[in-house]
Amino acid sequence: MTATFGFNFSDTYSQLPKDFIKKAELYTFKNAQHQIFNTSLAVSLGLDQNAIKESNYIFANGNNLPHGSSSIAQAYCGHQFGHFVKLGDGRALLLGEHVTPDQKRYDIQLKGSGPTEFSRGGDGFAALGPMLREYLISESIHALGIPTTRSLSVITTGQPVFRETTLKGAMLTRIAQSHIRVGTFQFASLNGKDHVHALAEYTINRHFPDLKNQGEKFEGLLLRVIDLQSQLIAQWMSVGFIHGVMNTDNMSICGETIDYGPCAFLNHFKQDTVFSSIDRNGRYAYGNQPIIAHWNLARFAESLLILFDEDIDIAKEKALSMLSLFKEKYMSCWVGLMAKKIGIENSSKIDEKFINDFLSLLEKHGADFTSSFRNLNNLNQLKDSLIHDDVFVQWNNQRINLIGQENMSSSQKMMDSINPCVIPRNHLVEQSLDDANNGNLETFHKLLSVVQHPFSMPENPMYLEPSSPEYEQSYRTFCGT
Structure with a gap:
C-alpha cells in the first residue's frame, strides 16, 4: 500500500450482507498514461492533487492503491429496456468511501478496471472515447447545476480493447454520493x-x-x-x-x-x-x-x-x-424551471399548456432548443420562420405582458442565469473524441473549458452553433461506458 494522497477511506457498504458485494482485484496496467485530471474536484474533496499527479497514475496498478482502499464489485439487478436481468459491476470496482474534511462521504469507483464475477463474459475493460465522454458530459451537467456523478481522472491503460474495432483502453475514476440504485x-x-x-x-x-x-x-x-x-x-x-x-x-x-x-x-x-x-x-x-x-x-x-x-x-x-404524487411533483418542478427560462419568475402565472405551446412552435419550425430560449428577447437571433409565425407573435406578446415592461431588465438577468449559451453540441463532442483517439486532446480540452462555463458567451461562435438537421437525424450514440 502507498500513502493516502489525501484520501480518507471508509468502507461502510461492505457491512451489508455478503451477497451485495464480491471481492475483486484491480488489473495492473503497466503502460498507463495520464490523460486528464480534475484538479478543482480534487481540491473540493480535500485531496492532495500534487501528490496524486506525482505518483504516476496511482489507480493504474492494483498493487499501488491509496492506503485504506479496498476493491469490491457491487451486485444489483435492472430492468434493461423493460426486461429484468441480474447484473453487477462487470467492469468497475468500488475502492471505498472517501470522507472529506467537512465530513461528506463519496464513493470512489474505477470504471474499466478489469473483469469481475459480474462481467458475464465481458472483458471488464473500457475504451478511451466513452470514458472521455462521461468526463465531458458529467462536467457539463455539473456546471448546469444538475446533480451528477463526476470524474476525477481518465488514464489510458496502454492495452487495446477489442469491440467492433480495436480501441484504446482507458479507465475513469468516478466520484458519486453513492452507487445505490x-x-x-x-x-x-x-x-x-x-x-x-x-x-x-x-x-x-x-x-x-x-x-x-x-x-x-x-x-x-x-x-x-x-x-x-x-x-x-x-x-x-x-x-x-x-x-x-x-x-x-x-x-x-x-x-x-x-x-x-x-x-x-x-x-x-x-x-x-x-x-x-x-x-x-x-x-x-x-x-x-x-x-x-x-x-x-x-x-x-x-x-x-x-x-x-x-x-x-x-x-x-x-x-x-x-x-x-410523482406527476404533480415533476410538473411543479418542470413548470417552475421552464417559466424562468421564458422570463416569468412567478410560475403560477402560467400553466403547462403555455410552455408546451412554445415547444410546439419550436418543433414546428425545427428550431434549436438551447439558443431559442437563450435568445427569446432577441428576436433577430431566432429562426426566421419562427418569428414570422402569427401564433408565435401572439404567444410572445402574451409572455411579455405577463412579465411586464417594468420587469424586463430583471427578467432578462434571470433568463441569462438559467438558459445556457453552450451545451456539448453533439458534432463537437464527436470531433473532440475522434481527435483524442488520434492522440490529440487539444480539441477536447477546449470544448471542456467552454461547457464548464455554460452561461458565459464563448469567444469562438462555433460552440454556439447546432449541427445540421441532417446530421442530427443520422446521429447515433452507443453504450460504451
Whole structure:
C-alpha cells in the first residue's frame, strides 16, 4: 500500500450482507498514461492533487492503491429496456468511501478496471472515447447545476480493447454520493426481507438521516426518492438532456445523474428525439423521460412493499398513493424551471399548456432548443420562420405582458442565469473524441473549458452553433461506458 494522497477511506457498504458485494482485484496496467485530471474536484474533496499527479497514475496498478482502499464489485439487478436481468459491476470496482474534511462521504469507483464475477463474459475493460465522454458530459451537467456523478481522472491503460474495432483502453475514476440504485433494491428484494431491510436502513443512515426517527421511515424513503427524481428529470428536460439508457440500474437513489453511455443533448427540438443506437423503439426518447422515471420508481416501490406492511394489499395501496404524487411533483418542478427560462419568475402565472405551446412552435419550425430560449428577447437571433409565425407573435406578446415592461431588465438577468449559451453540441463532442483517439486532446480540452462555463458567451461562435438537421437525424450514440 502507498500513502493516502489525501484520501480518507471508509468502507461502510461492505457491512451489508455478503451477497451485495464480491471481492475483486484491480488489473495492473503497466503502460498507463495520464490523460486528464480534475484538479478543482480534487481540491473540493480535500485531496492532495500534487501528490496524486506525482505518483504516476496511482489507480493504474492494483498493487499501488491509496492506503485504506479496498476493491469490491457491487451486485444489483435492472430492468434493461423493460426486461429484468441480474447484473453487477462487470467492469468497475468500488475502492471505498472517501470522507472529506467537512465530513461528506463519496464513493470512489474505477470504471474499466478489469473483469469481475459480474462481467458475464465481458472483458471488464473500457475504451478511451466513452470514458472521455462521461468526463465531458458529467462536467457539463455539473456546471448546469444538475446533480451528477463526476470524474476525477481518465488514464489510458496502454492495452487495446477489442469491440467492433480495436480501441484504446482507458479507465475513469468516478466520484458519486453513492452507487445505490433502484436496481440495488431490486437485487435485495430477490434475497428476501432481511436484505431489503438492511439496504433500506443503510440508505437512510447514509443519505437521509433525518428519516431515521420517523414512524414510517421506509415510506419516507420512497417519498424522498420520488422528490429527488422529479426534480432531476425536470432539470434534464429543461436543458434538453437525453440520458439514453434509463434502466432501473441507472437510477440513483440519491438523485444524481449516473451513467453517461449513449447520452446526448437536443439540438433541433423534437419530443421523440432518440440518439441511442440500441433504443430502437424510442423507450427512452426525450419526451418519454418523465414517464420512464415514474415507471422506474414503481419498480423501487415494489422492492419496498415488504417493509410497508405485512398485508400486501395495504402495502400496495400505500405505494400507489405515494407514486401518484410523482406527476404533480415533476410538473411543479418542470413548470417552475421552464417559466424562468421564458422570463416569468412567478410560475403560477402560467400553466403547462403555455410552455408546451412554445415547444410546439419550436418543433414546428425545427428550431434549436438551447439558443431559442437563450435568445427569446432577441428576436433577430431566432429562426426566421419562427418569428414570422402569427401564433408565435401572439404567444410572445402574451409572455411579455405577463412579465411586464417594468420587469424586463430583471427578467432578462434571470433568463441569462438559467438558459445556457453552450451545451456539448453533439458534432463537437464527436470531433473532440475522434481527435483524442488520434492522440490529440487539444480539441477536447477546449470544448471542456467552454461547457464548464455554460452561461458565459464563448469567444469562438462555433460552440454556439447546432449541427445540421441532417446530421442530427443520422446521429447515433452507443453504450460504451
